[in-house]
Amino acid sequence: MxxxxxxxxxxxxxxxxxxxxxEMLAKAREIADEVSCFYAGDGDDVAETLGDHGAxxxxxxGDLDDALVGPPVAAALAAKIEADGxxxxxxxxxxxxxxxxxxxxxxxxxxxxxxxxVDLVVDGDDVAGVEPVFGGTTNVTxxxxxxxxxxxxxxxxSFAAEPAGGSAADVEDLDVPELxxxxxxxxxxxxxxxxxxPKLEEAAIVVSGGRGLGEAAxxxxxxxxxxxxxxxxxxxxxxxxxxxxxxxxxxxxxxxVVKPTVxxxxxxxxxxxxxxxxxxxxxxxxxxxxxxxxxxxxxxxxIVGDVHKVMPKLIEALEGR
Amino acid sequence: xxxVVCVKQIPDPAEPGSLDPATKTLKRTGNIILDxxxxxxxxxxxQLVTSAGGGTVSLVxxxxxxxxxxxxxxxxxxxxxxxxxxxxxxxxxxxxxxxKVLAAAIARKSPDLVLTATExxxxxxxxxxxxxxxxxxxxxxxxxxxxxxxxxxxxxxxQTESGYDEVTCPLPAVVSVTxxxxxxxxxxxxxxxxxxxxxxxxxxxxDLGLSADEVGWAGGGQEIVEIAAAEAREAGRVVEDxxxxxxxxxxxLENLKVI
Ligand SMILES: Cc1cc2nc3c(=O)[nH]c(=O)nc-3n(C[C@H](O)[C@H](O)[C@H](O)COP(=O)(O)OP(=O)(O)OC[C@H]3O[C@@H](n4cnc5c(N)ncnc54)[C@H](O)[C@@H]3O)c2cc1C
Ligand SMILES: Nc1ncnc2c1ncn2[C@@H]1O[C@H](COP(=O)(O)O)[C@@H](O)[C@H]1O
Numbered sequence: 326m327x328x329x330x331x332x333x334x335x336x337x338x339x340x341x342x343x344x345x346x347x348e349m350l351a352k353a354r355e356i357a358d359e360v361s362c363f364y365a366g367d368g369d370d371v372a373e374t375l376g377d378h379g380a381x382x383x384x385x386x387g388d389l390d391d392a393l394v395g396p397p398v399a400a401a402l403a404a405k406i407e408a409d410g411x412x413x414x415x416x417x418x419x420x421x422x423x424x425x426x427x428x429x430x431x432x433x434x435x436x437x438x439x440x441x442x443v444d445l446v447v448d449g450d451d452v453a454g455v456e457p458v459f460g461g462t463t464n465v466t467x468x469x470x471x472x473x474x475x476x477x478x479x480x481x482x483s484f485a486a487e488p489a490g491g492s493a494a495d496v497e498d499l500d501v502p503e504l505x506x507x508x509x510x511x512x513x514x515x516x517x518x519x520x521x522x523p524k525l526e527e528a529a530i531v532v533s534g535g536r537g538l539g540e541a542a543x544x545x546x547x548x549x550x551x552x553x554x555x556x557x558x559x560x561x562x563x564x565x566x567x568x569x570x571x572x573x574x575x576x577x578x579x580x581x582v583v584k585p586t587v588x589x590x591x592x593x594x595x596x597x598x599x600x601x602x603x604x605x606x607x608x609x610x611x612x613x614x615x616x617x618x619x620x621x622x623x624x625x626x627x628i629v630g631d632v633h634k635v636m637p638k639l640i641e642a643l644e645g646r
Numbered sequence: 647x648x649x650v651v652c653v654k655q656i657p658d659p660a661e662p663g664s665l666d667p668a669t670k671t672l673k674r675t676g677n678i679i680l681d682x683x684x685x686x687x688x689x690x691x692x693q694l695v696t697s698a699g700g701g702t703v704s705l706v707x708x709x710x711x712x713x714x715x716x717x718x719x720x721x722x723x724x725x726x727x728x729x730x731x732x733x734x735x736x737x738x739x740x741x742x743x744x745x746k747v748l749a750a751a752i753a754r755k756s757p758d759l760v761l762t763a764t765e766x767x768x769x770x771x772x773x774x775x776x777x778x779x780x781x782x783x784x785x786x787x788x789x790x791x792x793x794x795x796x797x798x799x800x801x802x803x804x805q806t807e808s809g810y811d812e813v814t815c816p817l818p819a820v821v822s823v824t825x826x827x828x829x830x831x832x833x834x835x836x837x838x839x840x841x842x843x844x845x846x847x848x849x850x851x852x853d854l855g856l857s858a859d860e861v862g863w864a865g866g867g868q869e870i871v872e873i874a875a876a877e878a879r880e881a882g883r884v885v886e887d888x889x890x891x892x893x894x895x896x897x898x899l900e901n902l903k904v905i
Binding site: 338393395396399419420421424425427428429431432433435436437438439440441453457458459461462463464465466467468469470471473478505506507508509510511512513514515516517518520529530554562565566571572573578579586587589604608609610612616621622623624625626627628629630631634635636638639642643646 | 662663664665740741742745764765770771772773774775776777779780781783784785786787788789791804805806807808809810811812813814815816819824825826866867868869870871872873874875876878879881882883884885886887889891892893894895896898899902904905
């Protein structure tokens, strides 16, 4: 082993630390002697969970009111690094805010970022990230050279979150310097789209629909099936772009990464950008009328058939149980 | 209203991509096209200029081999002019190096608004927009679903994990546009003809006042050490539905004990 210290960007939603943060902490513990977090908010709210997952300290900015988090957190980190020195590695999740902070911090420090990382390889002080390309068929390993701070963006579901049983992390202030022009974007209102059933990223079963459903109204079949299987409904980008379902349903490279026990793809072709979001599923079932559809190359059970025939019968059979 | 749109020109994703084992960069030998992700930014910019009642849309692109085909597509949609930064020294440039080049090129246009995509189709680092903003000392709003200019500020609906936020930000600013939020227009025949004579200013790294060691592999602070095939997922059983396909699924789920 290993690195002396790793910092992890901690995020929370609805008062709960996000799974991606806990996943990164599990890996950080493995590769470093000391793990700290930094957080845009009140550190006391997350100290217990972060400590339980192996963080010794959480540097917290306190309430940022309605500012977007990228500029204040990046500026605060850069100032802290300037004053107290840099850690061996800084990890961010591939999230909306994670990318914003990482991008700004990289520009401030002149530090490279390795992105889309699904695994870390540490050898002495050397750090490399493994990134899947071409729909996950090829892995590229990229190593940091030079002395700049090492920043890595980690894809969700790359590591398994697991508590380590530590006591609450110490909370330390992370001072936000004067931002000037960069800090002028503010949130004026927040809207939450209603979703039902289990969360897409956490469900044991996911049922997704694609353009093969034919029209927006037919997405109801996906919802019915999902309900019967206690599954979360998902979607390909094609039908998100078409406005059939909200973006929060999207599975894939620019959507959510899911790793359920079972993934059911209904009328989805299996484009590489879709597959990188779901090929980590333990079992894949696909229904597609084109037997050449790429989805069949990774499906454990492939049904060559019309979704409008197969799905109603499947729903009926499950309803009868 | 002067909008600069960053547009990336990429190898056609319809053709299978590969990495050049010698240079470890994406091969750029095939057809080079406008990244579809950026077509939304171009469309958004054209619409904003129209509703502002006037102004221009300029393009900025960095491409190592002097490629202009993707730029011509965006010019044919209605953009007025373009800066192309092209230099052999750019091969292997990482996201931060790209942002340095783009920021320097954008600055020459002094725009009110800079648009990018949230992520490119071939690189998808998703960090270039906030890097550009930081280098230029500008505020930024990423993942825009919609953009509205309101006097000297911009109102953005920013995609979030559970819905969206309304964000307001003074101009000039950098905004990254989510794919699929507008319908990019098809270039008209007239547009395609006009695009041929629209100005494309070609600049080198030195023209931008940057030194060659800030870009390319040298400027990157990272190197590719291994390219390996990922563990492949085996195809399983494929059955034609003759009316009993659903029962196959039921049995499969039963065997997994999930129903
Ligand atoms: C930068 C970038 C990022 C992207 N990110 C994502 C992402 O995150 N997620 C994502 O999903 N996509 C993403 N895409 C888009 C992706 O490339 C595909 O366009 C998209 O996944 C296709 O969706 P689809 O499978 O629903 O549609 P299509 O590819 O059109 O496939 C529809 C399928 O339905 C089948 N079908 C038609 N009728 C029937 C029927 N009656 N019964 C059964 N089957 C039928 C057809 O045979 C076909 O295989 C991205 C693209 C780019 C460029
Ligand atoms: N070489 C480039 N030329 C022009 N714009 C670019 C270039 N690279 C990245 N961009 C812009 O930045 C966005 C995000 O890129 P990336 O960070 O690589 O995912 C792209 O979608 C483009 O809008």
